Amino acid sequence: MPKNPVRKQDKCNLATMEVLVPDNRTGDGDTLQYLTEYHYAWWSETEDPDRIDNVKMVTFSIDSKGNIFERDGSPEADILARRKSKKKLGSKKERDIISLAEFDRLFPDEEAAITFIEDTIWQGVPVCPKCEATNAYMPKSGKPMRWRCRACKRYFSVFVNTPMEKSPIPAKTWLKAIHLMHTGRKGISALQLHKMLGIAYQHTWHLEMRIRKAMEPDDIVLAGIVEIDETNMGGDERWKHANKKLHERWREGKVLVMGFRDHTGKTILFPIPNNDRETLERAIMAKVEPGSTIYTDGHTGYAHLSQLGYNHEWVNHSVGEFVNGMATTNGIESCWALLKKGYVGTFHWMSAKHLYRYCAEFMYRLNSGPGNGPKIMGATLRSMVGKRLTWDDLVYGPEDGTPLETEAMAA
Numbered sequence: 001m002p003k004n005p006v007r008k009q010d011k012c013n014l015a016t017m018e019v020l021v022p023d024n025r026t027g028d029g030d031t032l033q034y035l036t037e038y039h040y041a042w043w044s045e046t047e048d049p050d051r052i053d054n055v056k057m058v059t060f061s062i063d064s065k066g067n068i069f070e071r072d073g074s075p076e077a078d079i080l081a082r083r084k085s086k087k088k089l090g091s092k093k094e095r096d097i098i099s100l101a102e103f104d105r106l107f108p109d110e111e112a113a114i115t116f117i118e119d120t121i122w123q124g125v126p127v128c129p130k131c132e133a134t135n136a137y138m139p140k141s142g143k144p145m146r147w148r149c150r151a152c153k154r155y156f157s158v159f160v161n162t163p164m165e166k167s168p169i170p171a172k173t174w175l176k177a178i179h180l181m182h183t184g185r186k187g188i189s190a191l192q193l194h195k196m197l198g199i200a201y202q203h204t205w206h207l208e209m210r211i212r213k214a215m216e217p218d219d220i221v222l223a224g225i226v227e228i229d230e231t232n233m234g235g236d237e238r239w240k241h242a243n244k245k246l247h248e249r250w251r252e253g254k255v256l257v258m259g260f261r262d263h264t265g266k267t268i269l270f271p272i273p274n275n276d277r278e279t280l281e282r283a284i285m286a287k288v289e290p291g292s293t294i295y296t297d298g299h300t301g302y303a304h305l306s307q308l309g310y311n312h313e314w315v316n317h318s319v320g321e322f323v324n325g326m327a328t329t330n331g332i333e334s335c336w337a338l339l340k341k342g343y344v345g346t347f348h349w350m351s352a353k354h355l356y357r358y359c360a361e362f363m364y365r366l367n368s369g370p371g372n373g374p375k376i377m378g379a380t381l382r383s384m385v386g387k388r389l390t391w392d393d394l395v396y397g398p399e400d401g402t403p404l405e406t407e408a409m410a411a
């Protein structure tokens, strides 16, 4: 058993915790959550207090002898050992974090922005979108389609087959929008972006939705230890006009979002039509590999997971239990806190129709880490290829899909 300073005490208070892990404290009162007398969880914040993507929920338990164990996938790890081996964080440049001033230095004009997009998508070799030849040159015509294919003689640009094709919005503005959407941990509302970019509100909303579409996830499946939970998103009954109140039917005015988070922090979020056992089980079978360990709350919809080939443990929130043995759902609940803060503070109102896309955006930021610089902007640009979203499709088209709906349609 490893030694530590609180060995002689049979409990550890917040002050002791601070002595043990001073460099992990944020100084923000509500980030340190008192769970039970022997269990603590806190946000171990890295450097940038404004970004929750950086933040990893770490839960510790203290046994009756005062030994402290990290409970985040590595129960044997002693905190002090962890502190010694703690990797130094890279510089902001290494972590791909840039300021707005740096953004303007990197992209002083439209030419710099277009060149960056070409380098990112083509990786140095212009490809003709029609005949796929790689034998293009830049004529001196100065046309918007600034490349010409020697094979088929057509003019083309890097924007063909991306949401930026035929967009009247300058390339630099697109880049700035992508940068800003990665900067705030809760995203940025179309209203705020509209003020910052100086383009019409409707265009900004459409632009943001098109970037969100690029952020839609590839088909990821989690394994190992996976926390699962679901939550209600939707306007608070209290603030609704009397004739809009749903009273005891309040659940009908909300939309359910289901969340999965593995022990490395990889997260999946998407709306679900209801929280019946059948729906939850179908979603879990689609998103978690059999044989994995699943932590949930005491919802009866999860009661039969062991029959589906999962190791299932649960915590009973209704009796104030937050950690049961190794089981906890604190990780996924931290995502709800973020999504709901985004809902209330940033977006004010997310329509049920587009909730899937907002979930995709939050997931993308959670999974891609804290960067907002050229690396993550490049990754987002590359995933914009082939993903156009017209105004008509966005406004008049069907609801954005969820994995469950796609699966149902395929069946």
Ligand SMILES: [Zn+2]
Pocket (backbone or CB within 6 Å): 128, 129, 130, 131, 132, 133, 149, 150, 151, 152, 153, 154
């Ligand atoms: Zn060609």
